[in-house]
Amino acid sequence: MSKIKKSSNNNIHDNFFKSLFSVKENLEDLLKGSLPKEVLQGLKTDTLEYDPTEYVDQELAPYFKDISCNVKYGYSNIKISLLYEHKSYPDKNIHLQLLRYILNVWENQAANKQELTPVITMVFYHGNRKWTDAGFVKNVPEELKRFIPLFDYALFDTKDIEDHAIIQHFKRPSVKVAVWFMKRSDNLIGFIQSNPDLARDMFRQIEQIDTNIFQKIALYLYKVSGVEPDKIDEIMETISPKAKDAFSQAADELRQWGYNKGIKQTAINMINKGYSDEQIAEITHIDMKQIHKLRSDNSH
Structure with missing residues (x-):
């Protein structure tokens, strides 16, 4: 199987994020507590399989660290990728970065003669600034929208969940403590x-x-x-x-x-x-x- 070039970022947060959520059970718990309810309804989390491939290339390495898994959604195969946002502030080009990431996944699947699957990207953000989304291509006339790769992403912003609520929000103790530590990492x-x-x-x-x-x-x-x-x-x-x-x-x-x-x-x-x-x-x-x-x- 071909491998995407790995990020060389040795940031403390990156390493902790990767080591913790590379554990299948922790990743599953985080996804269950973070993905939109309408997505979780069709997701068969018991079929979740951790994917060790890293789809972050050199261009994306300054922005993300990624963890991916394959899972069944109804009768379909899909991929969910959790991307840890390096920066302490949102990037206005987040859609371009995510589009590049999704393309990396599809190119890897094509190179390995695999069926192309839907890719759900979820951004894990614990920066100090409020997350804002500048949007993708704006003011597109209705008749031109079919030419634009419009897509969405899930966001888990640690500021959106109260400290005391983390205990009830997740099931696994390791995820509870880890999310709390990352949320308060600036003055833990x-x-x-x-x-x-x-x-x-x-x-x-x-x-x-x-x-x-x-x-x-x-x-x-x-x-x-x-x-x-x-x-x-x-x-x-x-x-x-x-x-x-x-x-x-x-x-x-x-x-x-x-x-x-x-x-x-x-x-x-x-x-x-x-x-x-x-x-x-x-x-x-x-x-x-x-x-x-x-x-x-x-x-x-």
């Missing part, structure tokens, strides 16, 4: 401090979140807040001892992961510089078996 820790009751209600969801997913959520909080982990621990203690313990444990695991990654990279660098296994073991304290594996992997 400050908002938690100012709204302890809301934070307690939200953090009650933590116990139901898979450990791997919670680590991604915790990492997002530490990165996006820019606050020292010890300070975050103090704040969490005032909110909930359980929340403090959960985030502290995640922070320790993330620190250990970073430490181990650094030690591993040091060993690889030493291998490349010609150090012996004994020298590497003495400096890094990595056991011989792992050093032999690193040396073998590095020689391929």
Whole structure:
């Protein structure tokens, strides 16, 4: 299967968005809570299959990160694409960008000898400015409309949903916490401090979140807040001892992961510089078996 060129954007929000909603169950929950009701009525969400292909090309990379899935709508096959909007403000050329994106999907389907399917695009936006839509081609006479590719898109603007309503709006705890964090990402820790009751209600969801997913959520909080982990621990203690313990444990695991990654990279660098296994073991304290594996992997 041919692959569209991937975006190289390593933005904190992009990575969090991608890692969370690439999980089929999280994507399904977000779509159920965000798509128009008339669309959901015909959507057979039990047929949803995650599509790992990225349809964002170099031209679209500054604007979007995408996640797609294939699903049945009645008896028809359709594709739904969730596009995370990079910018903190709406782009007046959103229709041109989405049209290019849809064309990328269709070109990929054609190249793989697949039937062209309807593509529903949904824009995930959590910017500070109010989302405005300038429209596409304006003032088109009725007799010319058939020559214009008129289409719509769904919009999920985090500002349109109240913080306290997020808990009822979605079913999966990981989606509830993640959407809330992204909604308040510009001052997440400050908002938690100012709204302890809301934070307690939200953090009650933590116990139901898979450990791997919670680590991604915790990492997002530490990165996006820019606050020292010890300070975050103090704040969490005032909110909930359980929340403090959960985030502290995640922070320790993330620190250990970073430490181990650094030690591993040091060993690889030493291998490349010609150090012996004994020298590497003495400096890094990595056991011989792992050093032999690193040396073998590095020689391929």
